[in-house]
Amino acid sequence: MSFRDTLDFLLYDWLNVETLTARERFADHSRETFTSVFDTCERIAREKFVPFNRLADTEEPHFDGERVVQPQAAHDAAKAFVESGMLAAAQDAEMGGMQLPCVIEMAANSFFSKASIGLGGGAMLTSGNANLLMAHGTEAQKDVFAKNEFSGRFFGTMCLSEPQAGSSLSDIVTRAVPDGEGAGSDPLGPRYRLRGNKMWISNGEHELAENIVHLVLAKIPGSDGQLVPGTKGISLFIVPKKLVDTDGALTGERNDVALAGLNHKLGYRGIPNTLLNFGEGKYPVRGGAGAIGYLVGRPGDGLRNMFHMMNEARIGVGLGATMLGYAGFEASLDYARQRPQGRPVAVGGKDASRPQVPIVQHADVRRMLLAQKAYCEGAMALALQCAHLVDEHHTGDAAAAAEAGLLLDMLTPIAKSWPSEWCLEANSLAIQVLGGYGYTRDYPVEQYWRDNRLNMIHEGTHGIQGLDLLGRKVVMDGGRGFALLASRVEATIARAKARPALAPFAESLAGTWAALAKATQAAWSTGVPEEALANATPYLQAFGHTALAWVWLDVALTAHAAPDSDTARGLRQAAQFFFRYELPKVPAWLAVVESRDDTCRQMQEAWF
């Protein structure tokens, strides 16, 4: 079976995404139009991305003093992506979009991520940026900025972190002050001057598009000139690299945004990662220093507006991690089928006079391949399910939409964190399958592993996801999200119990879910956040494995009901692997959560 077979199975057999075409918004679509989108993306990825993935790593972006230089392949890949129309895939037809469901858009983008996460990532940032403007911008902001991003004329960034404020966004110190006369009546939005430094900005400087639209978090000082501590004082601004008029045409003025440096990364090198200085006066504009920016939404709503798109962004990160895992799975499977080495173990030892066998025949190699399959296809199923919930949230009826939103809040920390951890492990297993060859740069697997290591860090670290899940999501609204998810899990368990081959797995999941619920309660039983949250990361891991077991059980139900095929058998075997080899890992993580283990809290700095 192939990636495409698996994708089709999950979309059409498992999620029944074709039923979405009955909805008004997607009425012009059919399985055929989806197929055509996938064909196009698969082809572009094969032609413009796959062959240049290594090049994007070895020729990392550099600054020649004036411009960020990237290989021609990066330009070609960006151009091909833009021409595919995928930047506006989910947008209204009147915005130049295809009105595709989110689940189809994400599935289509996965071809690019699998082919080259570095070459594909920048374009996806742009649609995230433009989507945010569609949600919170004025009509002018949508027309001038978002529309030009959807068409690929402009590319976008998200500027949150600062050198002293990474995970702790409440500590940002970039300032925005009204830009003198007429500041309040600019047709592009209330006009400010920004000053500050932003760190870890992907695609912060490049030559792949005509302009760069920075979305920047900054604080507007109070009447005393002081910044408000915490996240409440944060506002959101559009800061274009080059100023534009109300038609979106470049005015010829360079804004006061300067590249302060490129970060030299372990992997993910296809995308320039930058430190940007806003408003330091390197490019004085309209009479002085200060980067010109236009307020988006209301003052003080910046973080909330930025986080409006956070679920989709985080699902996207998870799917990117998944596709890196999948790329390694494919490479190591291909190698294992071709590489002769060793002989089967047997009673009486091995017969050295017989020819060597392909290593895929060794049980331990199959274990490593099956683990990769279980991690990557499970993560893929979860990501697609979450994307489908986004569609449900946007186009379902009121009750379904609300439920989908609540489920998304619960599942997003998992959809982001779980693939970041386990598809990275998949990449390590891919290296191991190739042995010494896997450790060389002549094979692609070591790069996937390096690229994937980023995903536990950006868009909210693993630790932050754990705090979000245990500290907010499971307790919000009296635990309504947790209860809703539980009802979905129970429904799957009930269906699986009726099928003898799956009944034992249903029992396992029921037991594990009950243990998770008990540990969740025990964690919060004293009401002391330090005690509850000291083991938020093990909780995230336990929750993740349990949620994936649920996804696998649900997929297995479909695979058992489907006509017999290699695809269905492979999914059933992967589900079995997950229940036998992976789900039993959960009790170890839950034990410390349930006991509110204080080993780490009590550890003193001097003892390290």
Place this chain on the structure above:
Amino acid sequence: MSFRDTLDFLLYDWLNVETLTARERFADHSRETFTSVFDTCERIAREKFVPFNRLADTEEPHFDGERVVQPQAAHDAAKAFVESGMLAAAQDAEMGGMQLPCVIEMAANSFFSKASIGLGGGAMLTSGNANLLMAHGTEAQKDVFAKNEFSGRFFGTMCLSEPQAGSSLSDIVTRAVPDGEGAGSDPLGPRYRLRGNKMWISNGEHELAENIVHLVLAKIPGSDGQLVPGTKGISLFIVPKKLVDTDGALTGERNDVALAGLNHKLGYRGIPNTLLNFGEGKYPVRGGAGAIGYLVGRPGDGLRNMFHMMNEARIGVGLGATMLGYAGFEASLDYARQRPQGRPVAVGGKDASRPQVPIVQHADVRRMLLAQKAYCEGAMALALQCAHLVDEHHTGDAAAAAEAGLLLDMLTPIAKSWPSEWCLEANSLAIQVLGGYGYTRDYPVEQYWRDNRLNMIHEGTHGIQGLDLLGRKVVMDGGRGFALLASRVEATIARAKARPALAPFAESLAGTWAALAKATQAAWSTGVPEEALANATPYLQAFGHTALAWVWLDVALTAHAAPDSDTARGLRQAAQFFFRYELPKVPAWLAVVESRDDTCRQMQEAWF
């Protein structure tokens, strides 16, 4: 506490290595002489290794057509190491050695591994090579080759793998045929001509020493000209890059050994890794093609002789992995103490107006640091214990020596594999502590992670270690090794039960050990190797975590009995972490072993 404090505690308080000085071989030594060796190594590592670790990565070895070029720092580091006398640390005084115990030699070498595994690794290969000649070579071979390696005039390699024979050494096809007239009466040993290709040869070509002494596995054809299948036909040869006379002086003849290529690795770049062609005629010598080699030991004993030193070599790999982990632990601890970010969680949320705190104060960061400490110091304790067993094996009375040998056989697969897996995980946690900064090449942690990924591959992959442990070690001699190890574990448990603070951990270990023994029996209960060994890797992981729990319990006993200090408290807390967070992982691995789970065996290639 510092690395040195931990090392001293483990050596003197826990292992009581000072008592070794009562033995005749070590009679000239004392704690003071050990300290002096450590001081020297620590200083050289600080001055000649630490500052150049990144350089060894960025300026990887390259071939200029004639020579392998490495940065000056590699030459300086090798020279300093040679001058330290560490190459001959464990040798007899009459060989120019220091007669240090193995445990002190390994501890001393750990300073270099921690400082720069790449710059330090080559020298250690040399002493392994020379040790092998001391065990199996003739007097002339010892004098001409080993002695010049101990003095650092020559460096050594081990040439086992071939492009088509990595883990499966029985499939090597390098041939050795007697070298014409006088072949049998060469003073350097029976003389042969070798022809074949060797892959993955570390330090196979370089300019750091006057000559390179290759130890090469090859097959001597039978009278029918055919190679004997399997490992029985393998013999061991000395193949010097440059020929030497019986005084060890270079004769001016270049042997027919040619560099076919350098491997470009993910990490560990300080050591050139080569593909070597033996005898292809690139450097005809003494009238023709064929690399001249001298047989070591008897024909057909090659693999056995090569593996004679395998325990020590594998413990060395494990200790190298451990030191990479430790280097990351130190770097991330240092960062965590200095980096302000965020505020403590508390009832009612965080007060954003208060200053940020160093991240070491966050429980999740402490968890990541404590996990690193538990992995690295546990692995260090195990490696030192194994090295101590080597001393016992060599210098203890007959009964003790035999027991030590048996324990070494049991523990070596763990000493090699466990740090390769878990100190790699430590390196990943170090990256995570640093967040985005950890993902950049401006900090050392990403390099440690890349370097460490090799250790699960070379010197016997993880899969090979698992087969060795479950397929050979636990069943050999009717399970005598397993029973002996069990008695040692039980002794520790009995002592710990008498101490209230440790009694719960003693109970946990007793339960886990019993489960391990039960699963071991169940795995072999059908007597079918395919069934027993299908889950040899999960068995290795379960055995490893259990063995480490035993080591930690034993260390904790000493730490509880010792005078109160930060060092002792830190070790006690790390032990507690291991029992609370790590040991509970064992049942998940054992479950598939005990049930002889066939999920992987039954997986069909077409289903992937």
